[in-house]
Amino acid sequence: MTMLYRLELAEARQDKNAEQKIHDINSKLAREMRILAEIARKKQIPVIVTNQVYSEFLSEEEIKQGKEKQVSMVGGDILKYWSKCIIELKLEKGKKKAILRKHRSLREKELNFEIYEKGIRKRGWI
Numbered sequence: 001m002t003m004l005y006r007l008e009l010a011e012a013r014q015d016k017n018a019e020q021k022i023h024d025i026n027s028k029l030a031r032e033m034r035i036l037a038e039i040a041r042k043k044q045i046p047v048i049v050t051n052q053v054y055s056e057f058l059s060e061e062e063i064k065q066g067k068e069k070q071v072s073m074v075g076g077d078i079l080k081y082w083s084k085c086i087i088e089l090k091l092e093k094g095k096k097k098a099i100l101r102k103h104r105s106l107r108e109k110e111l112n113f114e115i116y117e118k119g120i121r122k123r124g125w126i
Helices: 003-014 018-042 060-064 076-082
Strands: 054-055 070-075 086-092 097-102 109-116 119-122
Touching: 018 076, 060 070, 070 076
Parallel strands: none
Antiparallel strands: 054 070, 086 097, 097 109, 109 119
16 A cells, blocks of 8 residues: 555655645545454454555664664654554564554563464574
8 A cells, every 4th residue: 555655655756736636645545544444344354455665764873873764654644543553563683573553552662472383482482
């Protein structure tokens, strides 16, 4: 879903009516997310949406100062608003981590995990 969003957004930015086109594209994405949310609620089925992320560029000076890149979701606040649960998957220093970023009734928390021949397990389990 967001791959097509990114393509349309890149095209729109080159147009002379860029601001209106970007607004229309954001409206389309919000409408698609609303439709998915309605289907999930009415049919009582879970819907999983995977997404792309991007990070900011840092100057050499910022890197030397130890500043970390900020990672953002493509579609930003539109997807955050319509999502009931957001789980971020990270790979840090060779370790996989799942971070619960948004949930209706659970606080933010992290879990290190590994993928092995029988599936997924919490890292460190036997």
